[in-house]
Amino acid sequence: xxxxxxxxxxxxxxxxxxxxxxxxxxxxxxxxxxxxxxxxxxxxxxxxxxxxxxxxxxxxxxxxxxxxxxxxxxxxxxxxxxxxxxxxxxxxxxxxxxxxxxxxxxxxxxxxxxxxxxxxxxxxxxxxxxxxxxxxxxxxxxxxxxxxxxxxxxxxxxxxxxxxxxxxxxxxxxxxxxxxxxxxxxxxxxxxxxxxxxxxxxxxxxxxxxxxxxxxxxxxxxxxxxxxxxxxxxxxxxxxxxxxxxxxxxxxxxxxxxxxxxxxxxxxxxxxxxxxxxxxxxxxxxxxxxxxxxxxxxxxxxxxxxxxxxxxxxxxxxxxxxxxxxxxxxxxxxxxxxxxxxxxxxxxxxxxxxxxxxxxxxxxxxxxxxxxxxxxxxxxxxxxxxxxxxxxxxxxxxxxxxxxxxxxxxxxxxxxxxxxxxxxxxxxxxxxxxxxxxxxxxxxxxxxxx
Amino acid sequence: xxxxxxxxxxxxxxxxxxxxxxxxxxxxxxxxxxxxxxxxxxxxxxxxxxxxxxxxxxxxxxxxxxxxxxxxxxxxxxxxxxxxxxxxxxxxxxxxxxxxxxxxxxxxxxxxxxxxxxxxxxxxxxxxxxxxxxxxxxxxxxxxxxxxxxxxxxxxxxxx
Numbered sequence: 001x002x003x004x005x006x007x008x009x010x011x012x013x014x015x016x017x018x019x020x021x022x023x024x025x026x027x028x029x030x031x032x033x034x035x036x037x038x039x040x041x042x043x044x045x046x047x048x049x050x051x052x053x054x055x056x057x058x059x060x061x062x063x064x065x066x067x068x069x070x071x072x073x074x075x076x077x078x079x080x081x082x083x084x085x086x087x088x089x090x091x092x093x094x095x096x097x098x099x100x101x102x103x104x105x106x107x108x109x110x111x112x113x114x115x116x117x118x119x120x121x122x123x124x125x126x127x128x129x130x131x132x133x134x135x136x137x138x139x140x141x142x143x144x145x146x147x148x149x150x151x152x153x154x155x156x157x158x159x160x161x162x163x164x165x166x167x168x169x170x171x172x173x174x175x176x177x178x179x180x181x182x183x184x185x186x187x188x189x190x191x192x193x194x195x196x197x198x199x200x201x202x203x204x205x206x207x208x209x210x211x212x213x214x215x216x217x218x219x220x221x222x223x224x225x226x227x228x229x230x231x232x233x234x235x236x237x238x239x240x241x242x243x244x245x246x247x248x249x250x251x252x253x254x255x256x257x258x259x260x261x262x263x264x265x266x267x268x269x270x271x272x273x274x275x276x277x278x279x280x281x282x283x284x285x286x287x288x289x290x291x292x293x294x295x296x297x298x299x300x301x302x303x304x305x306x307x308x309x310x311x312x313x314x315x316x317x318x319x320x321x322x323x324x325x326x327x328x329x330x331x332x333x334x335x336x337x338x339x340x341x342x343x344x345x346x347x348x349x350x351x352x353x354x355x356x357x358x359x360x361x362x363x364x365x366x367x368x369x370x371x372x373x374x375x376x377x378x379x380x381x382x383x384x385x386x387x388x389x390x391x392x393x394x395x396x397x398x399x400x401x402x403x404x405x406x407x408x409x410x411x412x413x414x415x416x417x418x419x420x421x422x423x424x425x426x427x428x429x430x431x432x433x434x435x436x437x438x439x440x441x442x443x444x445x446x447x448x449x450x
Numbered sequence: 451x452x453x454x455x456x457x458x459x460x461x462x463x464x465x466x467x468x469x470x471x472x473x474x475x476x477x478x479x480x481x482x483x484x485x486x487x488x489x490x491x492x493x494x495x496x497x498x499x500x501x502x503x504x505x506x507x508x509x510x511x512x513x514x515x516x517x518x519x520x521x522x523x524x525x526x527x528x529x530x531x532x533x534x535x536x537x538x539x540x541x542x543x544x545x546x547x548x549x550x551x552x553x554x555x556x557x558x559x560x561x562x563x564x565x566x567x568x569x570x571x572x573x574x575x576x577x578x579x580x581x582x583x584x585x586x587x588x589x590x591x592x593x594x595x596x597x598x599x600x601x602x603x604x605x606x607x608x609x610x
Contacts, residue, residue, distance in 0.1 A: 009601060025599040026545055040600060043545040043572040047597045073573075 001287075004048045006041055008034035010353035015345045022048055029355045035059045036167055038066055045075050052076035052290055054283070058357065061266040062089035062135060063167070078290040080245050080265050088241060089265040091134045092172040098260045101240040103233050106252060106259040108174030118155050119148055121173050128176040131155060133162030133169075137264060138357065139210035140165040144176055174261075179413035180254040182206065182261075183219050185234035186274045188285055189243040190295045197231045198278045199304050201270055203250075205399060207322050208416045213392060214399060215270035216309040217277050220370060220408025222253075229258060235299075237263070246271075246286045269312070269362065272341060276308035276366040306366055307373040311381060311396040313344075313361040315352045315389045318419075325389040326354040335383035339366040339376050352389055360386070370408065374400055536609035537588060540579060542602040546572030548592040551579075555605075559587045567605060570598060585609045 005020035010029035017023040024044040027034030034040075036059055045053055053075055055061040061079070064086035070077040079085060088094045095105040109121045111134060122129045122145065131154055133141025141162030143154040155171065163169030182203045189195040200222070205214035219227070234249040237260070248264040271282050280302070289295070316322040329350045334342045344361035346352070352360060363380050367373030381397050402418065404410045542548070551566045561581045568579040588606040592598055 024545060024597075025601050027600050034600075039573055040545040044599075046573070047545070047547055 004044065004050055006035070006044055008355070010351075010355055011345075013350060015347060015350075024048065029353055031059065031355060032164075032167075038069060042069060042073055042075070045070075046073060050075060052078050052287070054078040054286070055266065057267050057269055058138070062137070062264065064089060076290050078245070078286050080243060080247065084241055084243060085265045088243070088247070088263045089135065091132060091136070091262040092170075093134075094263050095174075095260065097241060098237055101237055103237055103260045104258060106174045106177060106261060109172050111170045111172050112155070115152055115155055118173055119151055122148065122151065125173070125175045128178070129173050130176040131158040131171050131173055132262075133158065133166060133171050135166035135168035135170070136162055138212075138269075139207075141169075141171060142210050177252050177254050177259065179411045180252040180259075181219075181411045182212075182250065183222070183230060183253050184248045184250040184264075184268075185230055186271070186282070187234055187238050187243065187247050187249065188282070188289070188295060189238050189245065189247070190289050191244045191292060192294050193239070193242065194295045194298070195235050195238040195243065196295065196297070196299045196302060197234050198274050198280060198282075198302060200227065200230055201273055203270060204410055204412045205405070205415055206412050208419065209322065210412075211322075212270065212312065213314075213415065214309065214311050214396060214405075215273055216307065216370070216373070217273040218304060218307065226253065226256070226258065233258070233260065245289050246282055269359070270310050272343060272362060272364045273308040273310045276341070276364060277304050277306055278302055279305070306368050307370040308364060308366045309373045309377050310362055310364045311377060311400075312359050312392065313363060313384065313386065313396075314358040314392045315360050316358045316392055317390040318392060318395045319390075322358075322392070324354070324358040325391075326352050327389045328352075329360075329386060330388035331385055332387075333383070333385035334361065335363065335380035337376075337380075339373075340364070340380045341366075360391070374406065538585075538607050538609055539603045540567070540581070540605040540607060542570055542579075542598040542600060542604055544570055544572050544577060545599055546570040546577065546597070548594070548596050548598045548602075548604065550590070550594045554594075555587055555590065557587050557589055561585050561587065561607070568592075579604055581605075581607060583609065 002021040005016050005023040006026045007014060007017045007023055008027055008029050008031075009025060011017065012025065026040040026044060027037045038060070041053070041060075053070055055066070055078065060066040062085060064082045067077040067079060067082040067085050071082060080088070086093070087097055092108075092110045095108060096110070098105050107125050109117070112118045112121070118131070127148075128144055128146045131141075131143045131145060136142065141158050143158045145151050145154045158171050159169040162171055183200050184203055185200045186198040187195060188198065199217055200219050201215050201217040202219035202222075203212045203215045206212050230251055230253075233251075237243075237249060238247065246267050248268050250261045250264065252259045252261050267282060267286060274280070275282055285295075314322070315325040315327075317325055329346055329348060329352065332346055332348045332350070334344065336342075341364040342361060343364070346360045352358070363377065363384065365373050365377035365380055367376050378397060378400055381393055381400075384393055386393060399405050399415065399418065404414055548568060548570055550568050555567045561584050563584055565581045566578045567581050567587075570577045570579060585607040588608050590605055591603045598604065
């Protein structure tokens with residue numbers, strides 16, 4: 001199968017441009033003029049003779065209008081049908097559909113029209129509440145609101161961020177459940193009504209901005225009953241909406257309570273951990289399904305094996321609230337060896353532009369057990385060298401070394417609390433599990449971070 | 451649709467032009483004279499040769515070996531410097547198929563004002579590419595019917 005990559009002027013030297021059979025520049029660095037430039041993307045597909053478009057996991061991946069435009073031009077959108085993207089990719093609508101299917105959801109609203117709507121809904125639900133972008137993901141367009149006095153400013157900034165990130169500024173509101181676990185279920189459905197799950201991922205290690213930093217599969221310390229309930233709900237939900245292609249249902253788990261939170265109608269950043277433990281190439285499955293092929297296997301044909309962990313290597317400064325870093329990567333060395341996978345678009349000499357998400361690589365480690373996967377991840381991160389910008393490598397190592405993570409007893413409040421505990425600046429890096437914590441040593445994510 | 455116009459990178463223009471002249475020679479004599487001057491040009495490092503005599507004006511330029519190669523032109527060549535005072539590139543600001551407008555422009559053409567030089571066909575829409583002012587076409591960088599990406603150089607214009 002031949003590939004055509006699109007890129008912005010800022011990404012001209014990116015690895016995906018070099019590795020594709022053809023590559024077309026669709027605009028300048030700012031996303032509105034390149035990666036969200038639908039006419040240029042469609043035009044590229046048409047003049048290069050593409051059959052299908054894989055939208056990746058950002059930008060237009062959950063844009064129903066884009067999926068429909070693809071169909072209108074005879075291009076296969078590698079994802080669900082446009083009406084399903086519209087229903088399930090729109091997070092407020094998705095919750096309504098899930099309630100119809102008998103699945104518990106967090107108390108919340110539909111799309112907010114006015115500030116007064118937000119204030120009255122929050123009053124009814126009870127503070128704290130969470131504003132969320134209906135087209136969102138990755139923590140973009142999301143704001144926690146503790147009291148009515150914070151609402152106006154939070155609503156304005158969430159709307160603006162959602163508009164800038166997704167070309168859709170609509171937001172909704174839901175009850176903020178304090179310190180739950182964020183557990184999501186990977187599903188695959190074909191166009192003939194077959195749906196399977198590929199287990200769950202624990203994505204509770206999140207930055208204060210709610211962006212995930214470390215994910216793992218399977219979830220530690222999840223009872224068999226809770227796991228069965230989650231997986232059954234996910235499959236039931238997908239059958240309810242006749243879902244086809246890859247998708248993820250995200251749940252908040254607090255004690256014995258499980259709430260459907262949202263569905264991502266696309267492949268996700270953290271999909272490699274599922275690929276590692278199920279030995280399934282999810283992107284290949286996406287393409288097969290979009291081509292009209294049946295899944296060809298049933299739930300009982302799928303077996304989970306071992307444990308996998310992903311650490312996101314972001315060009316960010318953990319000292320400064322994970323502020324994105326731009327600049328030239330003067331030296332990059334990635335790890336290897338059995339059970340280690342690296343997904344990346346950068347290399348020594350690559351430039352990290354200021355326009356996009358700050359993730360520059362994903363390191364994934366597999367082990368026969370969770371302990372083996374953690375040990376392998378620590379070795380892999382220590383082998384990783386990224387010089388020129390601050391990164392999250394040291395921060396990830398620090399998290400892996402905590403008793404909470406090693407015991408698998410953490411929730412989404414874990415990392416924010418850890419950061420507060422360390423104070424500002426966080427100073428530990430590269431600590432082994434046995435190493436004592438030090439303060440004001442080598443800064444996390446320094447330009448010589450390794 | 452507005453075009454992005456940027457100064458040329460400064461590389462040697464592809465020029466082979468004869469300035470307007472009152473021609474006292476029959477065409478065969480002119481051809482022989484030009485051929486002799488062209489050979490002289492090849493034997494030297496000169497990029498441009500201009501001869502003016504009573505009622506006669508001949509100007510010759512030659513191509514660089516590669517469009518991306520910038521030949522070193524000594525500053526003291528003065529009037530013989532082939533670089534126009536103001537060269538601009540007209541670039542594509544969308545993705546599509548490039549077509550020359552009719553009548554088709556040619557390298558060396560003088561542009562007296564704003565003129566449609568070409569269009570980019572994208573999603574069935576004809577998006578004109580205009581000269582955005584007077585000048586002379588130094589180079590046409592895309593062939594008729596070729597796909598173009600955002601930022602592709604389409605024309606180089608001497609605004610001098």
